[in-house]
Amino acid sequence: MIMDTDLQSLRQEVKAWLADNWDPQRSLMDWRIKLVESGWGAPDWPEEFYGKNLPPAAVNAIAEEFAAAGAVGSAQSGVRFLASATLLEHGNDDQKRTYLRRILTGEDAWCQLFSEPGSGSDLAGATTRADRKGDHWIINGQKVWNTSAHHADYGLLVARTDWDQPKHKGLTYFIIDMRQPGVEVRQLKQMNGHASFNEVFFTDAKVTDDQLVGTLNDGWQVAVTTLAYERRSFARIRTVTADRHGDGPIYAEYAKEVEIANEPYTWYPQRAGRVDLVVERAQETGAIDDPAIRQEIAKLLTLNQSAQWYGARLREAQKAGTTRGPEGSISKIAASNIARLASDVHTSITDIDAMLTGPQSPRDGIIAEILVSVPAVSIAGGTDEIQRNIISERLLDMPKEPRFDTGPFKDVKRN
Numbered sequence: 001m002i003m004d005t006d007l008q009s010l011r012q013e014v015k016a017w018l019a020d021n022w023d024p025q026r027s028l029m030d031w032r033i034k035l036v037e038s039g040w041g042a043p044d045w046p047e048e049f050y051g052k053n054l055p056p057a058a059v060n061a062i063a064e065e066f067a068a069a070g071a072v073g074s075a076q077s078g079v080r081f082l083a084s085a086t087l088l089e090h091g092n093d094d095q096k097r098t099y100l101r102r103i104l105t106g107e108d109a110w111c112q113l114f115s116e117p118g119s120g121s122d123l124a125g126a127t128t129r130a131d132r133k134g135d136h137w138i139i140n141g142q143k144v145w146n147t148s149a150h151h152a153d154y155g156l157l158v159a160r161t162d163w164d165q166p167k168h169k170g171l172t173y174f175i176i177d178m179r180q181p182g183v184e185v186r187q188l189k190q191m192n193g194h195a196s197f198n199e200v201f202f203t204d205a206k207v208t209d210d211q212l213v214g215t216l217n218d219g220w221q222v223a224v225t226t227l228a229y230e231r232r233s234f235a236r237i238r239t240v241t242a243d244r245h246g247d248g249p250i251y252a253e254y255a256k257e258v259e260i261a262n263e264p265y266t267w268y269p270q271r272a273g274r275v276d277l278v279v280e281r282a283q284e285t286g287a288i289d290d291p292a293i294r295q296e297i298a299k300l301l302t303l304n305q306s307a308q309w310y311g312a313r314l315r316e317a318q319k320a321g322t323t324r325g326p327e328g329s330i331s332k333i334a335a336s337n338i339a340r341l342a343s344d345v346h347t348s349i350t351d352i353d354a355m356l357t358g359p360q361s362p363r364d365g366i367i368a369e370i371l372v373s374v375p376a377v378s379i380a381g382g383t384d385e386i387q388r389n390i391i392s393e394r395l396l397d398m399p400k401e402p403r404f405d406t407g408p409f410k411d412v413k414r415n
C-alpha cells in the first residue's frame, strides 16, 4: 500500500529526474539505456533487474508523469510483456540479465510458440520435440497461430522432452532464437484481411541449456504463468498509436517502433468490439432514438465498465499476492461477452451497411472489420469453453473433466 503523501513525493522525484534527463534530441536507444539504468523504465521490477521495486499505484503515477513530460517509456508491450513477466517469475539470474534489459530497450521482439495443429486448447498435448544432443537441444515440429513470429527475435517455446512421462510432466519451456536456419516462419491470412499469425516450422533448430526456463520436464508450470498473464491482459485497453508527440528525432524513431510493433495488432481494437464507438455511431445514425437499441447500449456499457473495475481490482490483488491465479479467466470470458454484444449492437445501429468495406463504407470499413474480428476474442489465449473449465475446476472447486490421457504420453491416443 502506498500513501498519498508518498505518491506526491514520488511524483516530484520523477518530475525532477525527467527535467534533468529527458531530452527528445537523444536517440531512442540512448534514452532507453538511460531509462533502464535508472529503474524508471520498469518501476515495479526488482531493483537488481532494472526496476525500483515499487507497487502498482506508483507505476500508474510514474506513467502519468512521463506522459505529462512527453517522455517515451520502455518497450515492454505485446509478447515482450509476457516474456518479461514469465522470466521474472521463472527465469534464473543469468536469463534475467540477458533478456530483460533488451526487452525494455526494445532491441528484441518476442513471440509465443505454444499452439500446434493438434493441440490448441489441449496445450499440454504438444508434440513438438526437443531431443538432447551433446550439450544442447534439437527442436523438431510445428507450431501455429503464432502472433508476430514474423518480427520476432526470440520465441517462448513449449516442447516435449520426455515421452515416457504423463502429458503435463514431460514438457520443457525454452527460449528459442528465431533467427536461425532451422526455424521457418510462414504468415497466415485471416478472414479480416490481416496477416498477424504464422505457422512456425522447426527442422533441427537448436536451443542451448542456458535457454531452458525453470526445470527440465516442468515446463507446464512455466507455461501456466505465461497464460495467466495473457488472460489477465484481456482486461486492459490496448493503445495502437504512438501517444507521444513533439519535436525531436526521438519521436520519429519511437513512432516507427510503435508502427512495427503494432502492425499485427491494428485490428485488435475491432476484435474487442469497439465499445468506444457505440454511442457516437448511435448518435450519428439516429439509432440513439430507438428505445430497444438504447437498452442494448446501456447493457453493453454496464458490462464493459464492470469488467474494467474487475480488471483493475485483479491487477491490485495480483501485485498484493492475494489471487489464486486463474482469475484472469473471468476477465477473458467478460472480454468475449463484451465483444460479441458490441458487435451485435454495432450491427443493430448500422443495419445492413455494417457489411460494407472500403472508403465509402461506414467509418471506412471499421464496422465490417468489427464483425469479422470479434470471433477471435473467444479463441485467442484459450477458448471460452476452456476458461469455463478453468473457472469451474480451479476457482469453484467443481469436479474435474474425465481424463483419458493420464499414462505415459507416448501411449496417449492423439488426433
Ligand SMILES: Cc1cc2nc3c(=O)[nH]c(=O)nc-3n(C[C@H](O)[C@H](O)[C@H](O)COP(=O)(O)OP(=O)(O)OC[C@H]3O[C@@H](n4cnc5c(N)ncnc54)[C@H](O)[C@@H]3O)c2cc1C
Binding pocket: 111, 112, 113, 114, 115, 116, 117, 118, 119, 120, 121, 122, 144, 145, 146, 147, 148, 197, 376, 377, 379, 380, 381, 382, 383, 384, 385, 386, 389, 401
Ligand atoms: C487472435 C489470436 C492470436 C493467437 N496468438 C497465439 C500465439 O501468439 N501463440 C500461440 O501459441 N497461439 C496463439 N493463438 C492460438 C490459440 O491459443 C488457440 O487457437 C486456442 O487455444 C484454441 O485452440 P485451437 O484453435 O486448436 O482449437 P481447439 O482446441 O481445436 O478447439 C476447438 C473447439 O473445441 C472446444 N474444446 C476443446 N477442448 C475442449 C474441452 N476440454 N472442453 C470443452 N470444449 C473444448 C473449443 O472450445 C473450441 O470451440 C492465437 C489465436 C488467436 C485467435
